[in-house]
Amino acid sequence: MSEQTDPERLLAEALQAQARSAPHPGPPPGGWPQFGLLSGADASSLERERAVLEQSAQQPQTPGASQAPAPRRTALPQVRQLPVYWVLVLSVLLGLATGAVIGLITLL
Numbered sequence: 001m002s003e004q005t006d007p008e009r010l011l012a013e014a015l016q017a018q019a020r021s022a023p024h025p026g027p028p029p030g031g032w033p034q035f036g037l038l039s040g041a042d043a044s045s046l047e048r049e050r051a052v053l054e055q056s057a058q059q060p061q062t063p064g065a066s067q068a069p070a071p072r073r074t075a076l077p078q079v080r081q082l083p084v085y086w087v088l089v090l091s092v093l094l095g096l097a098t099g100a101v102i103g104l105i106t107l108l
Contacts, residue, residue, distance in 0.1 A: 030056065030057070031056075
């Protein structure tokens with residue numbers, strides 16, 4: 001007898017075939033956006049990335065046109081980082097509390 005066909009496998013193969021045959025749209029008109037690393041980035045690096053994105057989004061102006069001064073941005077407050085030992089203590093306490101609740105539910 002013939003093997004039974006798995007509907008999920010058939011769907012996965014069909015989607016893969018469709019993805020292979022689809023044309024690639026290419027980069028957008030302004031080029032691919034440059035975002036940089038967002039994990040662990042502080043506020044100043046995010047401000048730099050935002051400024052670069054805003055500059056790239058501006059349209060080129062004619063040479064004779066005067067440019068208005070850019071509005072001043074207020075400085076963002078410094079973000080304090082939580083020490084590692086506090087993260088460990090909080091995770092241990094959360095684990096203990098979860099274990100106690102599960103133990104209590106098990107006993108009931």
